[in-house]
Amino acid sequence: MKYFDSKKLGIAAFDSPPKDTSIIAKDFGLDRSKARLPIASEETVNKELFTLGSAHKGEFLFVILLTLLTVVAQLVSPRAFGNLLESLKNGAGAEAVQQTVVIIAIALFAQTIFAYFLRIKAAVLGEFILSALRERFVSRAVQLPPDAIERAGSGELLNRTTTDINHVTWAVRDSLPVITICVSEIIIICIGIVLTAPAFLAATLISAPLVVALTRWYLKRSPQAYRVEASVYSQVNSVLVESAEGGRTIEALRLGDDRLVRTRSAIGRWIEWESYTIRLRTRWFPAVSFSYIAPLAAVLLIGASMYQSGSVSLAQVTAALLYTQMLADPIEGLLWWIDEFQSGKASLSRLLGIYEVPDRVVQDSDPKDDDIQGDHVSYGYREGKDVLRDISFAVKPGTRLAIVGPSGAGKSTLGRLLAGVQPPRLGTIKVGGSEIGYLPVEKARTHVALVTQEHHVFVGTLRQNVSLAFSDKSDAEIWDALAAVDATEWAKELPQALDTEVGSGGHRLLPAQAQQLALARLVLANPQTLVLDEATSLLDAKAAKHLEGSLSAVLKNRTVIAIAHRLQTAHDADLIAVIEDGLITEWGSHQALMTANGAYASLWRSWRDEH
């Protein structure tokens, strides 16, 4: 048994870190060429931030004012303390001490109160911006053209919905206020030093060039390295999730030891990334922490000589020293949070990226009836390889058409084109004279609806799951829809019938039940044409047959186009289209095809055992 095998990992998130820290790690999350959805440019992000900010101009200015007040109050005590030392040195007594204490106390009260209101105001503002951002994102996501969703795959969009929204949340909630405060503090403390004696500023900033250079070096590498590190770490958990959930399969295939190797390999890869990031920190941290100290020595030396020459007082030296010391906190805060802030900005560019998804090309018109007409339709997913090749057909309203054929022949593709998910590459598919692939989505779906075997149970009650858009439907109508898909029995047995919470976290529905649910939605939506792509594939044969019977009773005058792997479905249809290798090879009723004695007939006979 091998204990470490990086080949076992073989997917992008598992890439090794660069050989050494002179090389910058690639950030796969920000690779615009690989992203399946667009990523917004820096410019768009800044513009959006500006728009959001200017919508709350008043609050923004108030927050900045509070920040200034807080920091100015903070500057009082070092100066007062320095003055006290000066006067004590010159022989002052308890009175001077009392005076200083009063000044410091007033400054402290002011600082506390300003800081308190600053926190609250900043949070209120930040949360407003955040909720606006995420709500706008979701509102836009549900308006994406259907083919864009298909291309992106649910994973990519989901990732943006969860991970990126969270990143932006942390960035806005935690890092933005800290960064704002730190920057203001640094600026104002520097002003404080200049007001004390301008010469000290040079001493204070003595290590600034070093810190800036090293920090730039660090920041070029760190954000993506930490992001990758985090996702590599979570991969360790993904390996275990698979091991636990697939326990039955893993035991059957005797993959137990292999899973341990995978766990160990994933951990190994994570440690490699930890090694990369600790190397970054080993170079950067000590330099930064030394850079707080060096200025103290410099101020002391300059202060001593200036004090000796009489150009500054002891109070000024002390104040400059304390100010310089005070700088350490905001600098550290700034350096610490700027990482997070950058990562938040990267996430924001992914969130805003969905605004750049091209809209569906729309040519609006009103279909005059529900005749379906396909003319010379070709479509392919890759250049030079068409899945459908120049096919033509016509379907009259009320027809039940079954599409059969081997896997990969193009059946599902035809289903999607018929439902207007996208227009064909060449040729046209028209419903009532209008090209369905160019109608607005909202209009297209009132004519043709598509149910695939990919089912989804929404978090919510069973009622909400069936009604979706039609929340005004009565319980009776919902029960009728459920009856049409043979779901009455189990639906009645649910703990709270229609009010049972289903979906993730609620009552778990079986895949077959989820499929019935999908069909019930369709019954309620009641479009003229229904495209069912393996819509009953998860039910067992007997149940599927029964369901199709009850469904067809409800859908009497509707056009039903069923893509099915069960020949039973074909037998019961008015018309059958056999699709092989992107072409319609046979077309006609069951009887006609049997008489023609082609591929369909021979398949049917072997299925029925009529040798």
Next chain:
Amino acid sequence: MKIPALFGHLPLEQPGEPNLKSFPAFMWWLALGMKRLLATGIFFGITGLGSMAAMPGFLGAGVQAVADQDQSRVNFWAVMILLLGAVTAWTTIMRHRRALACFITSASRLQQLIAKQAKDLGADLPKYVSTGEVVSVNSNDVERVSRGFDLVPRFVGAVVSFFIVSGILISGASTLGLLVVISVPLLVIGVAFLIKPLEKRESVQRAKLSRATDLASDTVAGLRVLRGIGGEDVFVQRFKDASQEVRQAAVRTARVRAVLNGLEVFLPGLLLIGVVWLGGNMVANQEMQIGQLVAFAGYSIWMVLPIQTMVEFAQRWASAAVSGRRVLKLLQVKPANEWGTNNLESVAQITDKESGVSVKAGEYLAVVCESSTTADEISERLGGYQQITKTEINGAPVASFSRNSVRTKILAQEKEPTILSGTVATHFEVPASGRITIQQAIAAASADDILDSLDGKGLTAEIIERGRTLSGGQRQRLALARSLFVDPEVLILDEPTSAVDAHSEARIATRIREIRQNQTTVIFATSPLVLDTATRVSLVINGTQVATGTHQELLRSNDDYRAMVVRGE
């Protein structure tokens, strides 16, 4: 990447045998596994925090030297400050590296232990513990326990430096020193009391955020449905409501946090005022020097740091204790060993006594059940996964053999096999006889088109999200190809083509028979295309075998059978 020597030995080849007697014993076992890291980490913790603690004293001495206009002393203290800064910088990063190594040691070891436990429980895991529990222990609890170890070096450093500085303060000026030493812990602990309500509000806020995120991802996951049928507005409104709740909860949290932040400014400020008051008067009365006052002010501010570290340590270990017990509980689960030690050499016959279904060596048996549930039960029994007392192999109870030898001889593919993430090539990285190539297995399962649909990259193509993007039929064929590739002595297939189109099903059925020639195969199916290829068919009604014979025989002789398999009547 060159791995630093500190954790170059990780991950361990084997996580070792932990002491699972009690929580303290378990933690002690973990700690012993990294004793050198902890010891050197503590050394750097003490030197690091100690050198930081010395800084106010050095600064005070520097200010005193300035005040005394003693240039050589000023120079001396300036150099000392620089040296001390260098020591702090170096020891701090050394401590940090060791703390990280402790974290990695603990986390990687615990994760390996949990993975091993999952392997030992195998298919029975859900009987003992929910997979959700395993996952949450692995992701959350492991990290919390390990964060506890990560803080040990800094904690010890904080404690030691706290006492050193206390000593300096009290010996320097007893009243003032005592004031600082007593009030600093009070301040920090007082602030810590606010942390509880803050955490409570934060957890409410997190729960609301995660609900909003769940709603958003639920909406996005069902987006195709919504775009196809409608209802976008309803779902967006639902999300907006949840999002506004998050906002309100976040603002409520911010109010408590603002108080906390305010106190964090105010209380040390009060202390400083006290020091200035008392110390200032002492200087005025010639009982103290200016430099000492500067140092005292510095110390009193600095003292907050070690106390905060101690509070943090207490909090981390409070949650590490809860998490550690959860890890321990998971590792303490011992699978009931129902299995014997006999080695299963070869399989002459397998019988499910409950239903009467039995298969002999070399047979290609098809089983027809009236419901999928019955088919699952019989196939799980035949494979030796459920109710194993009811199964016999070669006339002996299946449980008299070793589990490993049974799994080696018999492969029972369940109805919805897991597709593991990875590439197509890794999908086929399973122990196999070697008689059948991947290409042959893929061809037999009629799965060539899947390679095409996976970007056409062939074996290097990635199977995304455990095959969730594939259709049900594609997943079935991919899993079937894998089982055929393994080529076990006995192969049991539970409805392997239920979601496959009729064209492919007919092809697959013939190819399974060819590829499994002279080997034992049991296939649960209802399609005549499959049944016709079997050497014998067994009909199960009400959980019992009622008839057996070839497909054609049963078609002629049994009405129930005809009704069940021949559709279209």
